Amino acid sequence: MNIPKVIKLNPPQLLVVVFCVSISVGTLLLKLPIAANGSIGWIDALFIATSAMTVTGLAVVDIGTTFTVFGQFIIALLVQLGGLGIMSFAVLIYIVLGRRIGIKERLLMQHALNQTSVGGIIKLVKYLFLFYFSIEFFAMMILSIRWVPELGLWKGLFYSGFHAISAFNNAGFSLFSDGLIGYRADPLINLTISILFIIGGIGFTVLVDIWSKNSWKRLSLHTKLMLWGSLILNAAAMLFIFAAEYTNPLTLGTLPLGEKLWASYFQAVSPRTAGFNTLDIASMDEATLFFIIVLMFIGAGSASTGGGIKLTTALVILLATLTFLRGKNEISILRRSIHSSIVMKALAISMVSIVFVIFALLILNLTEAQSFMSILFEVVSAFGTVGLSMGITGSLTAVGKILIIFIMFLGKVGPLTLLFTLAKPAKEKYSYPKEDILTG
Amino acid sequence: MNIPKVIKLNPPQLLVVVFCVSISVGTLLLKLPIAANGSIGWIDALFIATSAMTVTGLAVVDIGTTFTVFGQFIIALLVQLGGLGIMSFAVLIYIVLGRRIGIKERLLMQHALNQTSVGGIIKLVKYLFLFYFSIEFFAMMILSIRWVPELGLWKGLFYSGFHAISAFNNAGFSLFSDGLIGYRADPLINLTISILFIIGGIGFTVLVDIWSKNSWKRLSLHTKLMLWGSLILNAAAMLFIFAAEYTNPLTLGTLPLGEKLWASYFQAVSPRTAGFNTLDIASMDEATLFFIIVLMFIGAGSASTGGGIKLTTALVILLATLTFLRGKNEISILRRSIHSSIVMKALAISMVSIVFVIFALLILNLTEAQSFMSILFEVVSAFGTVGLSMGITGSLTAVGKILIIFIMFLGKVGPLTLLFTLAKPAKEKYSYPKEDILTG
Numbered sequence: 064m065n066i067p068k069v070i071k072l073n074p075p076q077l078l079v080v081v082f083c084v085s086i087s088v089g090t091l092l093l094k095l096p097i098a099a100n101g102s103i104g105w106i107d108a109l110f111i112a113t114s115a116m117t118v119t120g121l122a123v124v125d126i127g128t129t130f131t132v133f134g135q136f137i138i139a140l141l142v143q144l145g146g147l148g149i150m151s152f153a154v155l156i157y158i159v160l161g162r163r164i165g166i167k168e169r170l171l172m173q174h175a176l177n178q179t180s181v182g183g184i185i186k187l188v189k190y191l192f193l194f195y196f197s198i199e200f201f202a203m204m205i206l207s208i209r210w211v212p213e214l215g216l217w218k219g220l221f222y223s224g225f226h227a228i229s230a231f232n233n234a235g236f237s238l239f240s241d242g243l244i245g246y247r248a249d250p251l252i253n254l255t256i257s258i259l260f261i262i263g264g265i266g267f268t269v270l271v272d273i274w275s276k277n278s279w280k281r282l283s284l285h286t287k288l289m290l291w292g293s294l295i296l297n298a299a300a301m302l303f304i305f306a307a308e309y310t311n312p313l314t315l316g317t318l319p320l321g322e323k324l325w326a327s328y329f330q331a332v333s334p335r336t337a338g339f340n341t342l343d344i345a346s347m348d349e350a351t352l353f354f355i356i357v358l359m360f361i362g363a364g365s366a367s368t369g370g371g372i373k374l375t376t377a378l379v380i381l382l383a384t385l386t387f388l389r390g391k392n393e394i395s396i397l398r399r400s401i402h403s404s405i406v407m408k409a410l411a412i413s414m415v416s417i418v419f420v421i422f423a424l425l426i427l428n429l430t431e432a433q434s435f436m437s438i439l440f441e442v443v444s445a446f447g448t449v450g451l452s453m454g455i456t457g458s459l460t461a462v463g464k465i466l467i468i469f470i471m472f473l474g475k476v477g478p479l480t481l482l483f484t485l486a487k488p489a490k491e492k493y494s495y496p497k498e499d500i501l502t503g
Numbered sequence: 504m505n506i507p508k509v510i511k512l513n514p515p516q517l518l519v520v521v522f523c524v525s526i527s528v529g530t531l532l533l534k535l536p537i538a539a540n541g542s543i544g545w546i547d548a549l550f551i552a553t554s555a556m557t558v559t560g561l562a563v564v565d566i567g568t569t570f571t572v573f574g575q576f577i578i579a580l581l582v583q584l585g586g587l588g589i590m591s592f593a594v595l596i597y598i599v600l601g602r603r604i605g606i607k608e609r610l611l612m613q614h615a616l617n618q619t620s621v622g623g624i625i626k627l628v629k630y631l632f633l634f635y636f637s638i639e640f641f642a643m644m645i646l647s648i649r650w651v652p653e654l655g656l657w658k659g660l661f662y663s664g665f666h667a668i669s670a671f672n673n674a675g676f677s678l679f680s681d682g683l684i685g686y687r688a689d690p691l692i693n694l695t696i697s698i699l700f701i702i703g704g705i706g707f708t709v710l711v712d713i714w715s716k717n718s719w720k721r722l723s724l725h726t727k728l729m730l731w732g733s734l735i736l737n738a739a740a741m742l743f744i745f746a747a748e749y750t751n752p753l754t755l756g757t758l759p760l761g762e763k764l765w766a767s768y769f770q771a772v773s774p775r776t777a778g779f780n781t782l783d784i785a786s787m788d789e790a791t792l793f794f795i796i797v798l799m800f801i802g803a804g805s806a807s808t809g810g811g812i813k814l815t816t817a818l819v820i821l822l823a824t825l826t827f828l829r830g831k832n833e834i835s836i837l838r839r840s841i842h843s844s845i846v847m848k849a850l851a852i853s854m855v856s857i858v859f860v861i862f863a864l865l866i867l868n869l870t871e872a873q874s875f876m877s878i879l880f881e882v883v884s885a886f887g888t889v890g891l892s893m894g895i896t897g898s899l900t901a902v903g904k905i906l907i908i909f910i911m912f913l914g915k916v917g918p919l920t921l922l923f924t925l926a927k928p929a930k931e932k933y934s935y936p937k938e939d940i941l942t943g
């Protein structure tokens with residue numbers, strides 16, 4: 064297939080350039096006197112710009128009080144740009160590499176879009192933008208039901224728009240100093256925000272698949288795994304958080320049962336990788352914190368605004384392990400088998416991620432005087448572009464902030480580049496004799 | 504090949520029975536009034552017996568002061584029994600499953616032992632025992648050079664014998680309250696103990712291979728990987744500990760350069776999986792602690808008294824990842840290629856281990872009021888049958904102690920059983936159509 068040669072950069076290089084330019088311009092804009100009440104430092108401006116562009120949501124300063132409406136508008140714009148950039152790149156991978164997505168679907172897309180031409184890609188991206196803005200506008204209207212009466216017309220609309228963008232792009236920035244803790248019992252806010260980030264995080268291919276099929280049976284294996292996996296993992300997470308925090312007076316302990324359930328639900332679905340919080344993270348039990356770290360590491364769906372190693376990667380590794388333990392060779396689920404090269408890819412992605420996180424953790428442990436747990440939490444949150452924090456972001460050293468900026472950038476650009484690169488394996492030139500090794 | 508049907512249990516069942524019976528008898532003996540100065544509780548007796556039989560070395564009480572010479576003798580006996588049991592089982596796997604170990608070697612072994620008959624196995628196990636006791640006796644003599652003048656003839660000999668057994672079987676029990684901290688600058692103790700546990704931990708197949716070959720080139724891939732891997736990992740670990748603890752006044756900070764180097768060396772080679780210490784673990788920097796946790800998780804060599812996922816397992820996963828990142832299909836190292844089924848096995852072992860450790864960690868975090876780091880350290884130490892601790896073992900709750908007993912048992916018996924089971928994959932009956940999944 065023909066890759067459009069509009070610019071003499073390959074797609075991953077283009078992605079890096081777009082991100083670097085956007086973050087630089089964003090940093091300059093956030094440093095303008097009209098962006099912040101008082102002045103913020105260069106590193107802090109760079110941090111917020113990177114956090115916004117990579118839709119992470121970690122913040123070294125309080126977004127709601129530090130920035131003016133102009134500054135907050137710039138942040139929302141960066142989030143929107145970052146989210147759309149990531150999605151466009153995902154679409155590009157999806158099209159250019161001719162991902163197998165079922166024949167009916169492919170015909171449908173080819174018919175509608177003539178996908179190999181530049182015009183086709185532009186058309187598809189147009190559809191994507193339309194879909195994006197419609198959902199965000201619709202969500203903004205719903206959120207206005209709560210926030211316009213509370214905050215007045217303009218401020219209410221701005222808050223609704225900001226949170227709609229922040230949620231749908233899985234950024235997790237909030238204009239409220241304590242996140243969404245004030246709305247932990249509010250079904251309208253809980254549901255609107257969580258549905259937004261779940262749709263935004265489930266992945267482009269899943270959305271196209273559901274949109275173009277009319278029965279469960281005909282959905283692709285990827286879609287089925289994402290839906291089942293999300294459902295089971297979210298339910299398990301909700302149960303765990305509910306049980307572990309039930310008696311904790313600083314989190315669920317003092318809340319009535321209804322609020323306990325809402326807060327457990329929200330805090331269960333948010334770590335992969337929305338990053339909003341309705342409970343105080345730092346007050347949680349260490350078991351809950353560790354559980355959330357695991358959720359953040361797993362992350363959301365492929366080809367989405369979410370981060371982490373991705374739910375399907377974790378599922379493939381789990382399936383491969385179970386298959387092997389049962390002494391079988393063929394990895395199968397839902398009456399489909401999975402090629403071993405996919406297992407290898409999942410393994411590679413997981414291992415690179417684990418090694419990267421461990422390295423970052425060891426370095427930050429040397430530069431920061433914070434607890435091990437809070438640093439591990441921060442590193443995984445940055446790597447998975449989640450944005451939850453035990454509250455140490457603002458107290459990081461300059462070196463620590465720069466490292467987290469670096470981790471957020473790699474956490475977002477790295478997996479996309481890796482996915483693109485891994486999609487076309489090189490040919491071997493010669494072969495060595497095979498020999499066994501004892502493992503385990 | 505014919506498996507001897509002396510007992511109507513399969514080898515893993517036999518292993519579990521032998522372990523359970525030995526631990527039960529050991530517990531009873533340690534509860535005898537003549538075993539301890541004052542009485543120890545049932546759970547503590549069970550803990551020490553399990554820790555000894557699984558050659559872990561974690562201790563809820565101070566071995567040197569709590570137990571009488573009789574009690575200490577029982578502990579040494581359990582360690583010896585556990586180590587020999589594990590090695591015999593490893594030999595059984597090695598023989599019964601007809602592991603590929605190079606033609607020359609196989610001919611040599613067949614010639615010497617007629618390996619498929621019961622007589623052959625008994626003969627091989629005899630050789631193993633002879634090898635074992637010779638090394639331990641020799642080491643005891645060397646250690647006596649230091650301890651007989653220091654402690655008198657009989658106590659000196661007993662201490663030398665105890666530490667020789669404890670080191671060669673990778674148990675890590677010490678009769679000194681502060682471990683080997685008092686000897687951190689002593690080359691004789693440092694070298695004798697570390698060489699003992701390195702030989703004991705490198706694995707039966709590696710020893711046979713080195714013993715039967717007369718050139719580096721003809722060594723098996725497994726042996727070469729173990730030797731290179733151990734050398735590089737130990738050197739990297741020594742460098743890391745030296746750098747991270749250099750200024751820590753509670754560990755290396757106040758020591759002269761020579762002692763700094765000896766202590767770094769010893770603390771670098773010990774976590775995989777000997778478990779002796781010449782520095783105070785709890786005083787180490789959190790980065791060092793985490794690094795040691797990684798080392799404990801990796802562990803020693805296959806078919807050895809060591810634990811963990813094993814060095815070759817970690818190497819295979821690393822190689823597979825690097826291969827994939829370079830866009831190649833064939834995993835090769837040192838001019839040999841590795842079959843993908845070995846990668847799958849390494850993946851399965853690592854994943855089961857990670858999931859097991861995470862579960863244990865979450866549960867112990869709920870039952871114990873200790874810091875997250877100290878619990879993680881304890882769990883990985885028990886799982887890898889290492890025996891290093893940040894000092895919380897004695898303060899664990901009863902539930903916590905029972906959980907650690909369970910983890911030590913599974914950490915030792917589990918991987919051996921898994922290795923045995925994984926060695927013969929079942930045949931598939933039918934095949935599902937292949938379908939792709941997006942990962943990463």
Ligand SMILES: [K+]
Nearest residue numbers: 119233234449
């Ligand atoms: K986020």
Ligand SMILES: [K+]
Nearest residue numbers: 559673674889
């Ligand atoms: K040990």
